[in-house]
Amino acid sequence: MTAEMFPKEKTIDLRKKHIGPSCKVFFSHDPIKIVRAKGQYMYDENGVRYLDCINNVAHVGHSHPMVVKAGAEQMELLNTNSRFLHDNLVQYAQRLQATLPEKLSVCYFVNSGSEANDLALRLAWEYTGHKDVITLDNAYHGHVSSLINISPYKFHQLANAEQSKSVHVALSPDLYRGNYRQDHPDPATAYADDVNNLIQKAHEKGHKVQNKNADKLQQCVCARVLPYQCTVPLPHRHVHQAGGLFIADEVQVGFGRVGTHFWAFQLQGEDFVPDIVTMGKPIGNGHPMSCVVTTREVAEAFKNSGMEYFNTFGGNPVSCAIGLAVLDVIEKEDLQGNALRVGGYLMRLLEQQKEKHPLVGDIRGRGLFVGAELVRDRVKLTPATAEAQDIIYKLKEQHILLSADGPHRNVLKFKPPMCFSEEDADMVFVSCCLESSKNHILLSLVHYSKCL
Template sequence: MCDKEQLSKKETIALRTKHIGPSCKLFFWSDPVKIIQAKGCYMYDEEGKRYLDCINNVCHVGHCHPHVVSAATKQMAVLNTNSRFLHDSLVLYAERLTATFPPKLNVCFFVNSGSEANDLAIRIAQAHTGNKDIITLDHAYHGHVISLIDISPYKFNHPGGEGQRDWVHVAPVPDSYRGKYTDKEYTTEELAEKYADDVKIFCEKANRQGGGVCAFFAESMQSCGGQIVYPPGYLRRVYKHVRAAGGVCVADEVQVGFGRVGSHLWAFQLQGDDIVPDIVTLGKPMGNGHPVSAVITTREIAESFGATGMEYFNTFGGNPVSAAIANAVMDVIENEKLMENATNVGNYLKEEFNKLKNKHVIIGDVRGHGMFLGVDLVKNRETREPATAEAAYVNKRLKEKFILLSNDGPYHNVLKFKSPLVFSVDDADELIQKLDEVLCEMEESENVIANIGKATQLTIGHAQSEMNGGANSIPLQV
C-alpha cells in the first residue's frame, strides 16, 4: 500500500498549511488521517493501515469500484467535451434517471455538485412562483455557495455566519426525540401535525409581509441536524400548506438519495407513495466521488424557468464522462442489489446499536433507515442532555481503533453512520465490537471519566472544530 516516493505525512501537512486556505477543513485535524488508497469500505493510510469507512457517503457503491472506474476511463478515451454539444450518454442517462421518479418529475438539469444543484433549485423556484421567501428547517445545511449559506442555519447561525435574512423563515426541525415537540408529550400523528403547523404559520407570515412563499426547502431526512427521521405524515401536511400558499416543495436528496435508505431509491418516498416534491436535488452519491449532480423537476416548472428568457447552460454538467460514470453507478446499485444490502445490513446494524443501548446508558436514541443511522449520546436519558464531549471522545478512540465515524447534530453528540452501501455484516460486527469496547472503557476508567468531565468545558463550536478541522480547533483533553 505504501509508495516510498510519496511525501511524508509531516511534509503533506506542512504544504497544506502553506498553500491551502485555513478555512478548508479536515476530519480529525489534531491528528489527521492521510489516505493514499481505498477500495470498497476500506481506506489505507501511508503506512498501509486499514480503516473501516463509516463516514463516506460520497463513494456510494464503494471506493474505486472497478465498473465505475472502467466506465470513466473508457469514455475519457473516446470523448469528453463541453456539455453544449449533443451526445447520447446524457439523454440516455436522463431517461434512466427520471424513470425512477414519480411520472411528473421527468425533466433534468445536470450540474457538478450538490451545492450547485441546490442553488439552481432556488433559481428555478423563484422563476416559477415569482416569490422570494424560503422556508427552511433549523440546523439544515444545503451547500457552500452564498445562496445556500443564506438558507442553512447550520452555517448562518454559527461562527462566521451573518445571521438570518429577512426573507428566510426557519421552522423547527421535526425531531421527535429532542425537538420543540417530542415523543414524551405527543403521539406520532400529533408530532407530524404540530411541526407542520409551524410551517403553515411561516407560510402565512411570508404572504402577509409581501415576499410570498417561494419554496419549502428541506432534506428528505436531515443529516447535519443529527440524522433526523421525520414523523410519518409530516411532509404530506407540509407540502399541502406550502402549495396552498403559492410555493413549491424542494426535496434535497444530496445526502440521502440513490437507495441509501434501502427500502426506496429516494428518501422522500419514506413518507408515502403519494408524496411527490416539485423539485428534487441530487449530489454526492450520483458519481461515486466524481463531481456530477442534478436537479429533477416537472415540465411545467422547467418551462417557467425557460420563460424568463435567460439561457441556462453548464459547461461541465452532464458531460460525456460524467454521464458515463453516473450511469455506471446506477448499474452497480441495481446489479449488486445494494438497496437490498442497505436494508439488510442497515437493519442488522440498527438492531446491534439498540443492543448497545440496552447495555450502555449513554445511548439515548437510535434512529434512521438503511445505511443512514444516528446514535444519540446523552448524559441522562430522562433529561436527554446531550453528551457532546463524550461523543467527540468516542470518535477519537474509534479512529485509534481504525474506525472512521463522525458526529453531528446541534450539540454534536450524535454518532453518524453513512458508509458506502457495500458495507457488510462483518463490517457491522467490527464497528459494533469496537464501539462497545470504547463505551466499556469509558464506564470502567475513572481517569477517562474525569478527563471527559474536563472536556465538557469545551464549547459546542470547539467540539465541531475538532471534528471538522481548522486552525482554531482545540484538541479534547482525553
C-alpha cells in the same frame, strides 16, 4: 506505484501553507493520510486498513472497478460540454427519470449538490415569481452564498449572522429533542402548523410592507429521514396552497441509501411528489457531478425567463458514463437491498447498546443512514459532546472511521459505502466493546444527518 510523494509531516506543512485554513481535516489533532481505498476500506501510507463508516460519497464502494472503467474509457474517447449532442447525457437522464415519479421528467446536470440546490432555488424563484424560502432549522443545503442563507446549520456558525428577511426557519421535526416530542399527541400536525404559521406571518408582513415577494412561499426542505409521525405531505400541502414549490434535497440520502426506497422522499408515500428534486454526493461515487430534476411546468417557466442555462462541465459524457455505471452497480449488486438488510442489522445492534448504556439517548435513521444521539442524562437530554469526540478518536485507534454531527456534535453518524456488511457492523461493535471495557464509556456507533 508511489503511495506517497511527501512524508506525512511535509504534507501537513504544505497543507498549512497552501490550503485555506477554513478547510478542516478529520481528526485535526492527528489527521489521517489515505493513499488508497477499495470497497468499504481505506488504507493509510503505512498500509494500515481503516473500516470506513462515513464516506457516503463512495456510494458503491471506493474505486469500484465498473465505475473506474466507465470513467476511464469515456475520458479516452471524449469529454466535452452538453452543447453537443451525446447519448450518454440522454441515456442517463432517461435512466434517472425511470427511478422517479413520471411527473419529474426534466433534468439539469451540474457539478455539485451546491450547484444543484442553487439551481433549484432559481427554478422555484422563476416559477413562483417570489423569493421567500422556508427551510428547516439545522438544515444544510450547500456552500454557495445563496445556500448559506438558507442553511441554519451554517449561518448559526457566524458570530454576526444576519438572517435574510426572505428566509423563514421552520422547526426541525425532531421527536427526540424538538419542540414536539414522542409524548405529543399529534406532532405531525404540530410541526406542519409551524410551517403554516410561518406562511401566514410572511403574508402578513408582506401585506404590511407591500412586499409582494412575501405573498407566496417556497419550501426548501432537506430530504431527511423523517420520523414516522412527522410526515412531509402536510406541510407540503400548506406550501402548495400558498403557491410555493417543494424542493426535496436528496444530496445526502438518495440512490437507495434508505433501503426500502430509491429516494428518501418516497418514504412519504406514493402520492407525495416534490416539485424539484436535487441530487449530489453519491451520484458519481466521488466524481464531481449532480443533478436537478423537475416537472415540465417548472422547466418551461424557467425557460420563459429568456435566460439560457449553461453549465460548462455539467452533463459531460464522462460524468454521465460514471453516473450510468453507478446505477448499474446499485442494481447489479443489489446495494439498496444490502442497505436495507445491513442497516436493519446495525439498528438492532444499536438498540441492544441503548438498552445497556444510558449514554445512548436515541437511535434513528433508515437503511444505511443512521445516527445515535449521545446524552449525559436521558431526561434533561444534556448533549454528550465530549464523549462523542472521545469515542470517535478511540475508534480511530481501532482503525474505524466515524464522525459526529448535529447542532451539538453529539450525534454519531453512520453512512458507510453501501457495500458495508454485517461483518463490518460486528467489527465496529467488537471494537466498541473493547473500548468500553477499558474506558467505562459506552460506544454506540451511528450516524445522523446534519438536519436530523
